[in-house]
Amino acid sequence: MRDFAALYRALDSTTSTRARRAALAAYFSRAMPADAAWAVYFLCGSRPRQAVPVKVLRAIAAERAQVPEWLFEESYQAVGDLAETIALLLPPAAGTAASLPLHVWVEQRLLKLRGTAPEALAPLLNGWWDELDAHERFVWNKLITGGFRVGVSRQLVVQGVSEASGLPSQVVAERLAGDWRPDAGAWLRLVERDEGTVPPGRPYPFFLAHALPGPVESLGERGQWAAEWKWDGIRAQVVRRNGETFLWSRGEELVTPRFPEVAAAVGALPDGCVLDGELVAWRDGRVAPFALLQQRIGRTKLSAAVLARAPVAYIAYDLLEHAGADLRTRPFSERRALLEAVVGRLDGPVVSVSPLVEAATWHDLARLREDARARSVEGLMLKRIDSAYGIGRTRSSPAGEWWKWKLDPLSIDAVLVYAQRGHGRRASLYTDYTFALWHEGALVPFAKAYSGLSDAEIAKVDACIRQHTVEKFGPVRSVTPTLVCEIGFEGIAHSPRHKSGIAVRFPRILRLREDKRVEDADTLGQLRALAATLS
Amino acid sequence: MAVLELRPAGLYCPAGDFYIDPWRPVERAVLTHAHADHARRGHARYLAQRDALGVLRARLGPVSIDAAGYGEVTTIGAARVSLHPAGHVLGSSQVRVEVAGETWVVTGDYKLDADPTCTAFEPVRAHVLITESTFGLPIYRWAPPARLFAEIDDWWRGNAAAGRPSVVYAYAFGKAQRILAGVDASIGPIVCHGAVEVLNRCYREAGVRLPATLTVQGTARSADRAALAGALVVAPPSAQSTPWLRRFPDASDAFASGWMQLRGARRRRSVDRGFVMSDHADWPGLLRAIEASGAACVYATHGYAAALSRYLCDRGLDARTFDTREFDAQYTGEQDAAAPAELPAPGEDARPTEAVADA
Numbered sequence: 100m101r102d103f104a105a106l107y108r109a110l111d112s113t114t115s116t117r118a119r120r121a122a123l124a125a126y127f128s129r130a131m132p133a134d135a136a137w138a139v140y141f142l143c144g145s146r147p148r149q150a151v152p153v154k155v156l157r158a159i160a161a162e163r164a165q166v167p168e169w170l171f172e173e174s175y176q177a178v179g180d181l182a183e184t185i186a187l188l189l190p191p192a193a194g195t196a197a198s199l200p201l202h203v204w205v206e207q208r209l210l211k212l213r214g215t216a217p218e219a220l221a222p223l224l225n226g227w228w229d230e231l232d233a234h235e236r237f238v239w240n241k242l243i244t245g246g247f248r249v250g251v252s253r254q255l256v257v258q259g260v261s262e263a264s265g266l267p268s269q270v271v272a273e274r275l276a277g278d279w280r281p282d283a284g285a286w287l288r289l290v291e292r293d294e295g296t297v298p299p300g301r302p303y304p305f306f307l308a309h310a311l312p313g314p315v316e317s318l319g320e321r322g323q324w325a326a327e328w329k330w331d332g333i334r335a336q337v338v339r340r341n342g343e344t345f346l347w348s349r350g351e352e353l354v355t356p357r358f359p360e361v362a363a364a365v366g367a368l369p370d371g372c373v374l375d376g377e378l379v380a381w382r383d384g385r386v387a388p389f390a391l392l393q394q395r396i397g398r399t400k401l402s403a404a405v406l407a408r409a410p411v412a413y414i415a416y417d418l419l420e421h422a423g424a425d426l427r428t429r430p431f432s433e434r435r436a437l438l439e440a441v442v443g444r445l446d447g448p449v450v451s452v453s454p455l456v457e458a459a460t461w462h463d464l465a466r467l468r469e470d471a472r473a474r475s476v477e478g479l480m481l482k483r484i485d486s487a488y489g490i491g492r493t494r495s496s497p498a499g500e501w502w503k504w505k506l507d508p509l510s511i512d513a514v515l516v517y518a519q520r521g522h523g524r525r526a527s528l529y530t531d532y533t534f535a536l537w538h539e540g541a542l543v544p545f546a547k548a549y550s551g552l553s554d555a556e557i558a559k560v561d562a563c564i565r566q567h568t569v570e571k572f573g574p575v576r577s578v579t580p581t582l583v584c585e586i587g588f589e590g591i592a593h594s595p596r597h598k599s600g601i602a603v604r605f606p607r608i609l610r611l612r613e614d615k616r617v618e619d620a621d622t623l624g625q626l627r628a629l630a631a632t633l634s
Numbered sequence: 635m636a637v638l639e640l641r642p643a644g645l646y647c648p649a650g651d652f653y654i655d656p657w658r659p660v661e662r663a664v665l666t667h668a669h670a671d672h673a674r675r676g677h678a679r680y681l682a683q684r685d686a687l688g689v690l691r692a693r694l695g696p697v698s699i700d701a702a703g704y705g706e707v708t709t710i711g712a713a714r715v716s717l718h719p720a721g722h723v724l725g726s727s728q729v730r731v732e733v734a735g736e737t738w739v740v741t742g743d744y745k746l747d748a749d750p751t752c753t754a755f756e757p758v759r760a761h762v763l764i765t766e767s768t769f770g771l772p773i774y775r776w777a778p779p780a781r782l783f784a785e786i787d788d789w790w791r792g793n794a795a796a797g798r799p800s801v802v803y804a805y806a807f808g809k810a811q812r813i814l815a816g817v818d819a820s821i822g823p824i825v826c827h828g829a830v831e832v833l834n835r836c837y838r839e840a841g842v843r844l845p846a847t848l849t850v851q852g853t854a855r856s857a858d859r860a861a862l863a864g865a866l867v868v869a870p871p872s873a874q875s876t877p878w879l880r881r882f883p884d885a886s887d888a889f890a891s892g893w894m895q896l897r898g899a900r901r902r903r904s905v906d907r908g909f910v911m912s913d914h915a916d917w918p919g920l921l922r923a924i925e926a927s928g929a930a931c932v933y934a935t936h937g938y939a940a941a942l943s944r945y946l947c948d949r950g951l952d953a954r955t956f957d958t959r960e961f962d963a964q965y966t967g968e969q970d971a972a973a974p975a976e977l978p979a980p981g982e983d984a985r986p987t988e989a990v991a992d993a
Binding site for chain 1: 771772773774775895896897898899900901902904906907938941944945948
């Protein structure tokens with residue numbers, strides 16, 4: 100437990116990917132196999148079912164800390180994290196000299212908590228807390244509350260294991276894909292040296308586009324560029340080799356089992372073939388909004404009902420390998436022609452080629468882009484017809500070959516009326532805001548927004564909120580309307596569940612409008628008018 | 635009539651016609667200490683503790699300051715006023731005001747932990763106590779200073795062994811000197827930012843022993859520069875991400891503040907390390923100080939005043955809060971953000987007036 104807590108601290112106290120990878124590698128090199136297996140389990144975001152109901156845990160901790168319930172709540176509001184609040188409130192303990200290994204803490208303690216009689220919980224938890232120092236308690240509490248998260252991507256865990264084991268990261272990623280059973284055997288199989296076998300499913304690194312920085316005309320001649328819709332889905336490579344199918348997401352996570360209909364459809368592709376494209380929600384013969392795809396993403400078990408409700412299709416836009424040959428250095432136009440030939444042989448709507456958007460001039464193209472929202476796409480992709488398929492977004496990819504030309508968000512000027520404290524990095528700051536628009540002389544709340552401000556701006560808004568608080572209800576403060584912000588969003592829909600009758604998608608703060616008075620903020624009528632122009 | 639009351643300009647004593655740490659210009663101000671959020675410019679006449687004079691003179695310029703030693707009684711109108719050690723920074727005081735046999739004590743900012751750079755806090759008996767409550771929640775508990783400094787020394791030693799400078803951000807007045815006096819100066823050279831060095835001078839003149847410190851002007855030669863790889867660099871928070879730091883390439887950085895107790899605040903600061911080091915009382919310290927005062931009535935002010943006073947009420951005291959909204963509007967919001975008001979990066983010749991309130 101001590102080593103695992105130290106790993107958590109190392110990961111948490113740096114934002115450097117290199118340092119985090121090194122910390123992971125060092126941990127995996129030292130850890131017992133069973134401990135390493137559990138570490139992989141937690142770091143990849145898995146969690147056992149909640150061990151102790153939050154209410155019970157709070158009560159036990161408050162009792163132990165001799166803090167009344169209201170003061171526990173005040174403390175929690177300041178900290179913004181239950182596991183940390185408990186760790187800070189418990190009476191000091193230095194921790195014992197000997198610390199049990201992680202797998203013992205998990206298998207013989209954590210997993211046994213579920214189903215323990217409530218009256219037996221307090222003595223168990225208190226005794227275990229006594230064995231730990233403040234930081235170890237924090238990590239342990241995170242495991243109990245099921246809130247263990249340290250901002251490490253699965254990819255980084257893969258790299259850490261790869262560095263510790265000396266295995267290529269693709270091998271680790273492939274072996275790690277699917278269900279992970281956290282036991283010593285699974286860890287040993289993960290890091291087993293298996294010389295000579297090249298993983299058949301290995302994808303190519305993804306080539307990424309930059310956002311178009313200036314006017315589109317600056318790209319030069321229209322004819323040198325291919326335009327495609329920028330699909331609102333999940334970027335993915337289809338790998339067909341040795342008669343097997345692999346579907347990789349951009350995080351180089353193997354997602355084949357999650358999209359069985361796509362896996363089945365691309366099974367007809369010839370061997371030695373790799374496609375790059377987008378997984379999208381697909382309904383009534385066209386792309387459906389991302390929200391539908393989201394219903395599929397988080398699920399590990401796909402019922403027939405889910406598959407029917409949220410069907411998925413694959414839109415291919417590049418061919419990276421054909422007949423076993425790497426095509427990435429060939430010009431885009433050539434790859435594209437082959438892609439059309441290869442995918443054209445498939446039958447059915449589940450796999451298609453992303454059509455080229457035909458427009459003679461930049462001006463015509465810009466006008467087509469205006470319709471993007473109605474097509475459920477994010478904008479346009481512009482690719483030089485002679486561009487190679489590069490690697491990543493930096494260095495080796497010559498900036499200027501692929502551009503994404505996204506839509507400007509919809510926006511409206513609204514008034515901040517409620518504020519709530521944030522969590523984690525933003526704990527104890529007022530960072531979660533509710534915004535309102537004018538309607539018949541009153542301000543009607545219409546959206547919550549959490550992001551978009553810099554730390555300096557948050558500090559400013561936070562101070563302003565404290566100064567203008569009218570009322571507090573629990574963690575929420577209502578404030579005298581003084582601040583106007585420009586709120587951006589991606590879509591508008593009617594919603595009987597909202598007081599305003601309207602729901603907006605992905606609301607975020609575009610900027611503070613310190614130049615605007617509260618009276619000058621926009622009205623609900625203006626938002627409705629905006630909705631009308633879109634439907 | 636109350637001995638002290640809250641007026642728009644600050645805490646006022648009608649019997650003596652003076653204010654304590656007023657935030658608007660007044661005729662007569664009694665100061666608890668020389669941090670800029672307590673010692674404002676513009677008052678006609680000041681009373682402060684003798685050790686605070688050096689810093690006050692540097693900050694306020696040629697104004698009329700009456701100096702008093704700890705425990706000396708000054709009679710102002712019908713009030714007997716005396717200053718008592720608060721243990722916060724050099725010359726920090728609690729203000730005891732006695733009118734017609736009734737005693738009120740204003741703690742100002744204070745801490746109970748040992749600190750070799752200032753006189754240790756002494757409890758003062760009072761009928762009514764006005765206490766600060768910056769860290770008035772039980773989540774704030776400080777480790778013993780010995781453990782804290784061992785942690786800082788380990789960090790510095792580790793960096794020095796790896797040939798990296800150790801930059802610690804700390805408020806120029808008080809916190810910085812406490813670090814200097816507390817670390818193991820045998821580990822390597824210590825470099826101070828100009829804004830810190832000016833205050834070091836005030837401390838040394840007041841007789842506080844600090845280890846030898848360098849400034850970057852004193853290290854112009856390349857031979858000196860090479861030695862800086864293992865140095866401890868003490869700089870105000872405003873120096874973070876300024877060109878001044880380019881002199882210390884590949885440095886590990888840290889921030890020393892009570893707010894570093896919370897993981898969220900540490901992450902917001904985006905430094906390698908957060909040392910939990912405060913010159914304010916922690917929760918147990920507040921409770922001990924309040925109990926030692928024997929006061930039956932307590933006002934809490936600044937920070938988590940509502941939580942502290944409610945807790946005291948639960949324990950049978952008559953406790954309330956002072957609504958110091960005008961003051962707090964300027965300071966607490968930023969304190970919560972673990973970024974107390976500090977003016978833009980002072981240059982090498984910065985005057986200590988630019989070093990502001992600590993946390």
